[in-house]
Amino acid sequence: MKIVNQKLSKTLASETVTFTATPNKGDEMVPDSIIIHFTAGRSAESSVAWFKDPEAKASAHIVIDREGKITQMVEFNRKAWHAGVSRWADRSGFNNFSIGIELDNPGRLTKVNDRFYSWFGKEYPKEVVVEAKHKHEKSISFWHNFTEKQIDSCFRICKLLMETYSIKDILGHDDIAPFRKNDPGPAFPMESFRAKLFGRQDDTADIYKITENNTNLRTGAGTTFESIAKLPLNTEVEFVKSKSGWFYVYVLKTPAASGEPLYGWVSGSLLKKLK
Ligand SMILES: [Zn+2]
Structure with missing residues (x-):
């Protein structure tokens, strides 16, 4: 992949990168941060369809499906509507300077008699369930995993963005909106992901x-x-x-x-x- 005119463009036959435009976007911006999300949706297709709907008043720059296939919806130098009311240290309003990457994932699952269900009632096999404590919560709960292909696509996009723009930080939606949001949650390997991208042994050097x-x-x-x-x-x-x-x-x-x-x-x- 490479970035041409603020859009991802594929360089290998094995890559799937498409652009699906949405009216849900703001004016120009200079990106300096990346925010990782999960869609909490049924599928990448349904999330892309939702982000195209003017009623949604929501969007993201990128949606990645469970096969690692990438849909871009907003040019990297335009504001997408993914962060909402948000704050990290002395900065707020992350839509104004961040790129939003959404990973297809239903989010938190509910356990009923050893079976796992999403908020929309779909059942998931045990093999794809991560049992972990969200950092803002006191007890363990259940989360749908992210696939390796998904995390790999996300990593390659972040790396490209860091080479193209002056990216200072990669954060979770749950970092910048801790009282409203729980995505990407504990199933996403945020610490090692950031450490690899920023070339550190760990993520403590901020x-x-x-x-x-x-x-x-x-x-x-x-x-x-x-x-x-x-x-x-x-x-x-x-x-x-x-x-x-x-x-x-x-x-x-x-x-x-x-x-x-x-x-x-x-x-x-x-x-x-x-x-
Ligand atoms: Zn989010």
Whole structure:
């Protein structure tokens, strides 16, 4: 594949890349982030049909089916309507600067007597069910897996996008809208996916700075948790993980006299990404 005039174009006979236009798109933008989703739909075809419908008021740049086949619906330099109300660190409104990639997947499954069903009543065999805890939830639940072909297509698109645009971040819809959305959820290997694309051993090398003086570093993700330290303006911290809009970070320059490694939770809204 390659990108020609803001659209994917195939370079190998084995690739399936088609463009299906949708009226559900905004004006021009410069993409600097990628948001990964699942469709929560019945099939890639039904999701593409939905994203074409003006009633849907929703769309994505890319839809990938379970065979890894790719449908592009919006040029990469135009806004698609995939993110909704969204925030990550000091940035909000991700439709304005992000590319949305949707993977065909029904999402969370319900277990009834050892059988697994999607929200629309379809049954799935045990072999395609992932049992895992969503990072924003307390207990284990059931999710439809993503296929290798799907993840591979997604990876190749992200790599191309990173070569073409100045992409700073790849995030899940559940990262930027943690109270509304649970996609792509725990069945998507987000950490290793990001690590491979950004050429890192792990995904912990994102550096943020504190944007407000005396920001509380807390023992948990919320203002009810105890404050461990007050971080001065511009303190640099390393991102470890996020939960419901809060970031668990490692403080790179310890402000206190103690030289102990300092870890804790900071409200994501008080952080700005450095690299
Ligand atoms: Zn989504």
